[in-house]
Amino acid sequence: MIRILRLRRACAVAAMTLALLTPALRAQETQTEEMEKRAKLLQTLPQDAAKRHFGAARAGTGGEARTIGSYAKGCIAGARALSTDGPTWQGMRISRNRNWGHPDLIALIERIAKTAPREAGWRGLLVGDISQPRGGPMLTGHASHQVGLDADIWLTPMGSRKLSVDERETISATNVVASDWMDVDPNRWTDAHHAIIRLAAEQEGVTRIFVNPAIKKALCREATGDRAWLSRVRPIWGHNYHFHIRMGCPDGDSACLDQTPPPPGDGCGEELTDWLNLQHKAYFGPKPPSSGKPKPVKHMPLSAMPEACQKIVLSR
Numbered sequence: 074m075i076r077i078l079r080l081r082r083a084c085a086v087a088a089m090t091l092a093l094l095t096p097a098l099r100a101q102e103t104q105t106e107e108m109e110k111r112a113k114l115l116q117t118l119p120q121d122a123a124k125r126h127f128g129a130a131r132a133g134t135g136g137e138a139r140t141i142g143s144y145a146k147g148c149i150a151g152a153r154a155l156s157t158d159g160p161t162w163q164g165m166r167i168s169r170n171r172n173w174g175h176p177d178l179i180a181l182i183e184r185i186a187k188t189a190p191r192e193a194g195w196r197g198l199l200v201g202d203i204s205q206p207r208g209g210p211m212l213t214g215h216a217s218h219q220v221g222l223d224a225d226i227w228l229t230p231m232g233s234r235k236l237s238v239d240e241r242e243t244i245s246a247t248n249v250v251a252s253d254w255m256d257v258d259p260n261r262w263t264d265a266h267h268a269i270i271r272l273a274a275e276q277e278g279v280t281r282i283f284v285n286p287a288i289k290k291a292l293c294r295e296a297t298g299d300r301a302w303l304s305r306v307r308p309i310w311g312h313n314y315h316f317h318i319r320m321g322c323p324d325g326d327s328a329c330l331d332q333t334p335p336p337p338g339d340g341c342g343e344e345l346t347d348w349l350n351l352q353h354k355a356y357f358g359p360k361p362p363s364s365g366k367p368k369p370v371k372h373m374p375l376s377a378m379p380e381a382c383q384k385i386v387l388s389r
């Protein structure tokens with residue numbers, strides 16, 4: 074029964090597959106592509122759309138950090154910006170201004186970056202999108218990343234030199250998944266990929282790491298010793314160029330809506346097989362018939378966001 078329910082849910086998810094695959098690829102868009110996309114959207118986006126307001130915030134509110142709402146419908150006050158550069162990290166796609174997060178998340182990224190060379194044989198982190206200065210929905214990409222507790226880390230280790238501004242806006246991360254989407258690409262996947270994901274999953278405060286099902290398959294096969302960390306590594310669409318770190322709600326933030334913890338166990342059995350098959354079908358199976366007309370896109374109005382978020386985005 075559980076299996077049937079799970080598959081039914083998976084089918085519902087499959088209907089959204091193509092729509093969802095696109096955001097995963099957006100992480101790779103260059104500055105020019107991203108700017109064009111934003112400009113085009115702003116021409117037709119309703120004035121009261123929440124993403125218009127949150128997308129226009131250039132800086133955080135300052136003050137004490139407060140997370141409000143859920144990962145996919147919320148915001149943050151008092152977010153901190155991750156420095157563009159650190160000894161063992163470099164910020165990518167900096168023109169997007171999405172290097173803001175809860176101070177706990179920023180500290181976590183700095184901590185992982187610091188230990189990555191020694192513990193994972195990973196020279197340093199290339200950090201992708203975190204959140205906007207006040208969180209909230211974004212003009213492009215990402216359904217989540219709204220409360221400053223999500224961060225994308227590229228599946229490419231930092232190189233030995235500092236990347237130029239232009240390189241950070243244009244180069245692409247490494248796709249570690251094989252072309253059949255059923256496993257990792259052995260020419261690109263390394264022990265260090267395994268180790269950096271494990272290192273992130275074992276950090277205090279981390280509740281989920283999202284990776285492509287093909288990556289989870291490799292982790293399941295290779296993991297030795299304690300496997301408890303694997304329960305936090307969750308298969309999801311995309312996430313073949315980067316992995317996504319999610320922290321739980323900070324202590325005492327009563328307006329922050331947490332997710333139920335992932336089910337116990339390593340998640341390497343039936344659930345993973347279902348995901349792999351579903352993904353394979355989405356790419357190579359028959360495509361659902363299309364009406365030919367683009368579906369109208371609904372944009373959440375600011376008034377539908379939690380009240381505190383409306384204040385946060387409008388405050389000076």
Ligand SMILES: [Zn+2]
Nearest residue numbers: 223224225317
């Ligand atoms: Zn992400």
